[in-house]
Amino acid sequence: MAAMVKIALVSRTVFYAPVWVAQENGYFADEGIEPKFEIFDNAEKINGVMHSGEAQIAIASIEALVADAFKGGKFRVVASVAQKPPHFIIARPHIKSVTELRGARFGVLSLHEGTTYFVQDIEKALGWTRGDIVIDAVGGAPTRWKLLREGKIDAGLQPFPLSYESEAAGFSNLGPIVKYVPDYEFTAVFLDPAWAAANRAAVTGALRAMRRGQAAMAADPGTAAKVLVKELGTTEAYARRGIADALNFKLMPDGLAASEKGMRRVFTTLQSAGLVPKDAAFDMARFVDPSYLAAAR
Numbered sequence: 001m002a003a004m005v006k007i008a009l010v011s012r013t014v015f016y017a018p019v020w021v022a023q024e025n026g027y028f029a030d031e032g033i034e035p036k037f038e039i040f041d042n043a044e045k046i047n048g049v050m051h052s053g054e055a056q057i058a059i060a061s062i063e064a065l066v067a068d069a070f071k072g073g074k075f076r077v078v079a080s081v082a083q084k085p086p087h088f089i090i091a092r093p094h095i096k097s098v099t100e101l102r103g104a105r106f107g108v109l110s111l112h113e114g115t116t117y118f119v120q121d122i123e124k125a126l127g128w129t130r131g132d133i134v135i136d137a138v139g140g141a142p143t144r145w146k147l148l149r150e151g152k153i154d155a156g157l158q159p160f161p162l163s164y165e166s167e168a169a170g171f172s173n174l175g176p177i178v179k180y181v182p183d184y185e186f187t188a189v190f191l192d193p194a195w196a197a198a199n200r201a202a203v204t205g206a207l208r209a210m211r212r213g214q215a216a217m218a219a220d221p222g223t224a225a226k227v228l229v230k231e232l233g234t235t236e237a238y239a240r241r242g243i244a245d246a247l248n249f250k251l252m253p254d255g256l257a258a259s260e261k262g263m264r265r266v267f268t269t270l271q272s273a274g275l276v277p278k279d280a281a282f283d284m285a286r287f288v289d290p291s292y293l294a295a296a297r
Contacts, residue, residue, distance in 0.1 A: 011140025
């Protein structure tokens, strides 16, 4: 009998491609796992269902995990699906340059995860002060795209292929966020080590399935694009372009191992924000347990 595992996702975005390809190709079933995916569109909700045990695995932003590690937090990263932010800065048509973002309402997922800090990086790069861009926590990328079209926010970070759709609809593409944030552990697989220790076969099996999904995406982008068409509700042309960009930008780390550079950038960002003790030294082992991914090889 297959083991049911509830997996919490943030939104429908391209960096979940290895997961969806794994599900479509039956790789989870090969491992005796029946995954139940749920999209929450909110980082705090995901942390809530992970703490309650309602979900067993999360594939989401990790800022709260890193900050909580210094307060007795229990969750650990076991793999990564996005070692770089896959976003472009998309703005309403009348905004033609990042220098025109002063006073703009910038939609983000949450006030306590990566996109909020990326907006602050834009302010710093422009020599502005915190607050020159108005940060508004509205939800994930599909929600931000809806609010952009409605004129309720002025700008937002949109991952491809939503960024392609935005441009085609006449919205301004102000460039990739990697110009300001080249390395950042943006979306990772994390869990409760106690649950993982009691369900080691399920954890390693799920990671093995995801790694096979990543390999299948690279080996056969055309078939993977068809999966994205279904999951993202986009066109096949945009899906193919999205997968090509993901592979070219090395969005997903090879073998899904968490990036030291990306983890360090999360740590220093939170330290600068006062969410990690100023005198704390970076120690990857405090946040990441690579043993499950190693066993999944």
